[in-house]
Amino acid sequence: MQTKRTIFGNKGLPYLxxxxxxxxxxxxxxxPAAQAVRQSFLREDAFGLNFTFVGLxxxxxxxxxxxxxNAIKVTVIFSISTVILALGVSLVLALAVDRMIRSGRAYxxxxxxxxAVAPAVAGILWWFIFNPTIGIMPYVLExxxxxxxxxxxxxxxAMILVVVAAAxxxxxxxxxxxxxxxxxxxxxxxxxAAIDGAGPFKRFWTITLPLLSPTTFFLLVVNIVYTLFETFxxxxxxxxxxxxxxxxxxxxxxxxxxxxxxxxxxxxxxSVILMGLVIVLTFVQFRFxxxxxxx
Amino acid sequence: MxxxxxxxxxxxxAVLILGVVIVAFPVYVAVIASTHAPTAFTSGTxxxxxxxxxxxxxxxxxxxxxxxxxxxPIGVMMTNSMIMxxxxxxxxxxxxxxxxxxxxxxxxxxxxxxxxMIFITLMLPVEVRIVPTFEVISNLNMLNxxxxxxxxxxxxxxxxxxxRQVFLTIPDExxxxARIDGAGPMKFFKDIxxxxxxTNIAALFVILFIYGWNQYLWPILVTTDDxxxxxxxxxxxxxDVVDSEPLWNSIMSVTxxxxxxxxxxxxxxxxxxxxxxxxxxx
Numbered sequence: 001m002q003t004k005r006t007i008f009g010n011k012g013l014p015y016l017x018x019x020x021x022x023x024x025x026x027x028x029x030x031x032p033a034a035q036a037v038r039q040s041f042l043r044e045d046a047f048g049l050n051f052t053f054v055g056l057x058x059x060x061x062x063x064x065x066x067x068x069x070n071a072i073k074v075t076v077i078f079s080i081s082t083v084i085l086a087l088g089v090s091l092v093l094a095l096a097v098d099r100m101i102r103s104g105r106a107y108x109x110x111x112x113x114x115x116a117v118a119p120a121v122a123g124i125l126w127w128f129i130f131n132p133t134i135g136i137m138p139y140v141l142e143x144x145x146x147x148x149x150x151x152x153x154x155x156x157x158a159m160i161l162v163v164v165a166a167a168x169x170x171x172x173x174x175x176x177x178x179x180x181x182x183x184x185x186x187x188x189x190x191x192x193a194a195i196d197g198a199g200p201f202k203r204f205w206t207i208t209l210p211l212l213s214p215t216t217f218f219l220l221v222v223n224i225v226y227t228l229f230e231t232f233x234x235x236x237x238x239x240x241x242x243x244x245x246x247x248x249x250x251x252x253x254x255x256x257x258x259x260x261x262x263x264x265x266x267x268x269x270x271s272v273i274l275m276g277l278v279i280v281l282t283f284v285q286f287r288f289x290x291x292x293x294x295x
Numbered sequence: 296m297x298x299x300x301x302x303x304x305x306x307x308x309a310v311l312i313l314g315v316v317i318v319a320f321p322v323y324v325a326v327i328a329s330t331h332a333p334t335a336f337t338s339g340t341x342x343x344x345x346x347x348x349x350x351x352x353x354x355x356x357x358x359x360x361x362x363x364x365x366x367x368p369i370g371v372m373m374t375n376s377m378i379m380x381x382x383x384x385x386x387x388x389x390x391x392x393x394x395x396x397x398x399x400x401x402x403x404x405x406x407x408x409x410x411x412m413i414f415i416t417l418m419l420p421v422e423v424r425i426v427p428t429f430e431v432i433s434n435l436n437m438l439n440x441x442x443x444x445x446x447x448x449x450x451x452x453x454x455x456x457x458x459r460q461v462f463l464t465i466p467d468e469x470x471x472x473a474r475i476d477g478a479g480p481m482k483f484f485k486d487i488x489x490x491x492x493x494t495n496i497a498a499l500f501v502i503l504f505i506y507g508w509n510q511y512l513w514p515i516l517v518t519t520d521d522x523x524x525x526x527x528x529x530x531x532x533x534x535d536v537v538d539s540e541p542l543w544n545s546i547m548s549v550t551x552x553x554x555x556x557x558x559x560x561x562x563x564x565x566x567x568x569x570x571x572x573x574x575x576x577x
Binding site: 003004005006007008010011013014015017018020021022024025026027028029030031032033035036039089092093095096097099100103107108109110111112113114115116117118119120121122124125126127128129131134135136139168171172173176177180200229230232233236237251254255258259264267268271274275278279282 | 300303304306307308310311314315317318319320321322324325328336338339340341343389390391393394396397398399400401402403406409412413415416417418419420422423424425426427428429430431432435446447449450455467470471474479480481483505508509511512515527528530531534543546547550553554557558560561562565568569572573
């Protein structure tokens, strides 16, 4: 690992400098994670007094439980829809801003601020707009399409609501990275293609999109991580996993089973599975970032 | 642009205006709702034009009490959020800049181990270790305290890596010159490294402030006492009234107030914000 050509010779000082970071990491990250792994092999009796070692039983029961399989299915649908919506909308906006010479900055300012809105607040805002009795969207849907919106009863409506809220919050982030990605594509390439007679759409498919793929891939990973973990607040502030578990994504289920259901063994096993997932995603992200950084 | 195609420019403007409208619409609705009286929400649809009740709504939430369905006055919640956001941003920066300094400018046994320990925090978001982390906090008697709210969130791999990158780009000659002049490590840190990383610190501060302000799951876990409630976590409790219709005008005014500080930071410090965002993802 890289250091400087010359270094300071102090023996104790570096440990002292690292101490706060490592103490916090140890107490609040590593220890709980180890506990989660340990608890995932145990079962607790109803009073929380006795633990029995049950091996992989917690995992087996999870994978046999229709509720957990449902949570996986819901998570996959939720993640894929949110990622596609968030990436798609922000790519279109970034392409449009990239054409602008003078007004680009103004549009950017108007588009980036939702980054600062908390996921929980985003959830509440869309919850209000889609409120079945007084919300504006159900009114529009009813009047123009004759559709009776009710996310309190209809599972697919609830899913659409959380997808829209989660994607809305993520647009500004993706937009900024897409704009940066587009600006790094040399104009000469597009000019050359234009001279060869390629129209704007052909240029997009054959030049812009392939050259943008590192950015897209990076955003894909970041967005998947976002939908898997940070959207906890969106779900909790709106549907709370309902109706009938239709929006009960994996992170939310860990929380509910642990704190509301007090099923620690199962919750711990779910935590461990999620940790595995983050480790894979982080690994993918860093492998990719290493290749991307060429300066 | 490559060639002059008018219709494409118009299309681009149309797309962007539509985008801005979509992005702003929910917030517009919230602002409008906060200017109405509670009776505006009992029937029909959400009003889309401003009402005349703004002053009453906002003074209501600032005073707290039954009229606004709030158990905690908004001032308390905003102060808590502010303390939390500032403490997390400040703490994370101090802790990570010190560890980055140790990792880059010293060579010592277990250096690589320390680096990996910091790296691992990236893979353990709170969401995946909720119950055991809660147990630790409760065993340490840190529930319902500002320490519990902030300290566990202060470890940061991203910030440490960012400062490591910054330090690696600082020329070696700087340190050699400092050493020839007889500066010790802490003097070098204070007089050379800190001033040279000023913009990075500021950019990171912006991102971390937003991060801290917007925390949701953590405050819910750690605080049960109302006097420690943060605004982002508090909105949900307001919307969750069991017996009566929620007072939408109060809820939306609290939502607006909850968005205000971080959004203001993004708008007024856009340059630092963008820099912080891009830097912290490298």
